[in-house]
Amino acid sequence: MLLSISWRNIWRHPARSGVLLMAIVAGLWAGILVSALTNGWIHQRFVNLIQEEITHAQIHHPEFRTEGEPWMYIENSDDIFSFLDRDERILSWSARALIGGMIQSPLTSSGVQIRGVQTDRERATTTFHENLTEGDYLDSELRNPVLLGERLANKLNVEVGNRIVLTFQDLDNEITSGSFTISGLFRTASNPYDERNVFVRDVDLQELLGDAVFHEIAMMLQDEGLSEAVTSNINNEFENIVAESWYELSPELRYITDMGGGLIVYIMAVILLALAFGILNTMLMAIFERMRELGMLLAIGMNKMRVFFMIMLESVILTLTGAAGGLLLAWLTLEYLGEKGIDMTSMGGDSMAEFGYDAVVYPIAYSNDYLTTITLVVITALLAAIYPAFKALSLNPREVVRE
Numbered sequence: 001m002l003l004s005i006s007w008r009n010i011w012r013h014p015a016r017s018g019v020l021l022m023a024i025v026a027g028l029w030a031g032i033l034v035s036a037l038t039n040g041w042i043h044q045r046f047v048n049l050i051q052e053e054i055t056h057a058q059i060h061h062p063e064f065r066t067e068g069e070p071w072m073y074i075e076n077s078d079d080i081f082s083f084l085d086r087d088e089r090i091l092s093w094s095a096r097a098l099i100g101g102m103i104q105s106p107l108t109s110s111g112v113q114i115r116g117v118q119t120d121r122e123r124a125t126t127t128f129h130e131n132l133t134e135g136d137y138l139d140s141e142l143r144n145p146v147l148l149g150e151r152l153a154n155k156l157n158v159e160v161g162n163r164i165v166l167t168f169q170d171l172d173n174e175i176t177s178g179s180f181t182i183s184g185l186f187r188t189a190s191n192p193y194d195e196r197n198v199f200v201r202d203v204d205l206q207e208l209l210g211d212a213v214f215h216e217i218a219m220m221l222q223d224e225g226l227s228e229a230v231t232s233n234i235n236n237e238f239e240n241i242v243a244e245s246w247y248e249l250s251p252e253l254r255y256i257t258d259m260g261g262g263l264i265v266y267i268m269a270v271i272l273l274a275l276a277f278g279i280l281n282t283m284l285m286a287i288f289e290r291m292r293e294l295g296m297l298l299a300i301g302m303n304k305m306r307v308f309f310m311i312m313l314e315s316v317i318l319t320l321t322g323a324a325g326g327l328l329l330a331w332l333t334l335e336y337l338g339e340k341g342i343d344m345t346s347m348g349g350d351s352m353a354e355f356g357y358d359a360v361v362y363p364i365a366y367s368n369d370y371l372t373t374i375t376l377v378v379i380t381a382l383l384a385a386i387y388p389a390f391k392a393l394s395l396n397p398r399e400v401v402r403e
Contacts, residue, residue: 004314007288017318020282023328024275024322024377028080031271032330032373035264036363038344042256043364049191054250055218055226058233059243064215070099070169074215080217083237089226094121095214097205100170103148104158105197112152112199116205125220128186135160135184139190144204145183147273153185162185166198170210178208240383255388264369272376276384280316281386287311308389315385317380321376327370337363389400 002021011017050056059080061072077095084093091098097116102109119138138145146164148156158164160182167177180200188194206212221328227245232241247254282295297307341360 002310002313003317006310006317009290009310009314012286016282016285016362020278020318021322021325022318023278025326027275028373028377029267029321029329029333032369033325033363034171034267034331035328035335035369036142036365037339037361038264038267039067039258039364039366039369040361044189044361045256047252048195049250050224050246051220051254052131052188053128054246054253055125056221056224056251057219057243059217059219059241060215062240062242063100067346069101070173070209070215071171072145073097073171073215073336074217076238077217078162078215078252080234080238080241082216083234084219087220087230087233088104088390089221089230091222092125094125094170095202095216096122096216096218097202097209097211097213099168099205100216101166103152103156104165104167105158107157108155110152110155110195112166114168114205115197115199116202125218128188131186131188132184133187136183138199138201140183142181142183144178144180145201147184147186148182149197150185150187151195152198153192154320155180158182164364166200168208170212172210176208178204180204210388250356268373268376272380273290275319275377278382279319279381282318283311283315284391286314287388287392288398304393307392311389311392312382312385315381315388319377319381321378323354323374327373330365331370334363334365 033197038142059074061074063069064072069262074095081093084090095118098115099116101112101114103112132147133150135147136142136145139145146166148158149163153159156164163178163179164180164182165179170176186194186199186369202214203212219230221230227247231243231245234241247257298304320378341362343360
């Protein structure tokens with residue numbers, strides 16, 4: 001009976017109830033969409049950095065990340081390689097030689113980070129090779145092949161097949177140079193990264209350095225959650241090295257993963273606050289319009305607990321109806337955008353790439369997002385209906401009927 005009465009009371013004023021329903025639908029649709037967009041941004045940036053460069057964990061000389069000197073290489077690297085091969089938690093690994101230097105073309109020069117990589121292992125460990133837009137990877141038959149970012153190539157006014165000169169310090173701190181042939185061009189989601197990094201084969205770079213050394217070992221694990229345990233084991237096993245997880249290696253990733261959940265909470269809090277005031281206003285208006293009816297119900301024997309429950313039920317039904325519509329609309333929208341993506345270039349051009357984010361964002365909504373939203377909406381509806389319900393309970397049946 002209470003359910004039937006509550007449903008009919010909601011639709012006594014279709015326009016008023018309809019406006020609140022549309023507000024709930026629009027609010028939840030926008031909230032889920034913004035949350036999914038934030039999730040998509042964070043996920044894509046995380047995947048790009050982890051799978052293309054940082055990986056789940058890395059090993060360095062204790063001072064290399066702060067000083068970056070050529071002589072700060074990893075000692076006993078062969079022993080570490082054997083340890084990594086035996087550890088079943090490690091899916092793949094790749095060793096790199098990293099040197100800061102200059103790149104020079106016939107037109108101009110620029111400062112770069114020279115990354116000497118193990119061609120086969122790097123391809124098995126990261127997805128960087130998928131960013132090639134022109135030419136061939138480092139397994140080209142060219143002598144001393146090098147990969148350049150498209151932005152750097154445009155800056156130097158060079159193209160595939162041209163020769164450039166890399167200049168840097170060797171292990172004895174002597175200036176050395178080498179001529180390399182551009183085998184391919186790449187483009188990632190980050191313009192600064194493309195303009196700052198060049199890739200060569202480790203053996204070609206080590207020949208100029210004067211020894212077969214590595215400054216970095218990158219590891220992909222079976223699961224990212226194992227990174228802290230793996231790095232702890234490596235640090236305990238070997239001296240004069242430091243192993244760090246992705247959480248320690250990248251302040252940016254640490255910030256956006258920690259911030260992402262909080263940002264979604266703030267967005268939903270604003271929406272739910274507006275929803276609470278809408279429910280409060282609607283229910284108060286309904287109470288004031290139905291004073292005589294509520295007084296009559298109390299006069300003929302309906303106890304106050306049932307009146308209270310009826311008003312709370314009206315609020316929950318109204319809110320859940322709007323929430324169901326909003327979540328359904330959000331799900332349909334995300335099913336479409338999840339395949340097509342949202343192209344942000346129309347709003348900011350290539351500015352997204354300047355910060356390392358993809359211009360096309362694919363929103364992601366997790367099942368937990370929907371469950372959390374429904375729970376918060378129900379709680380908001382109940383809290384917002386408490387005051388109108390108590391307002392109804394304060395009625396005196398004799399005075400209301402007499403009036």
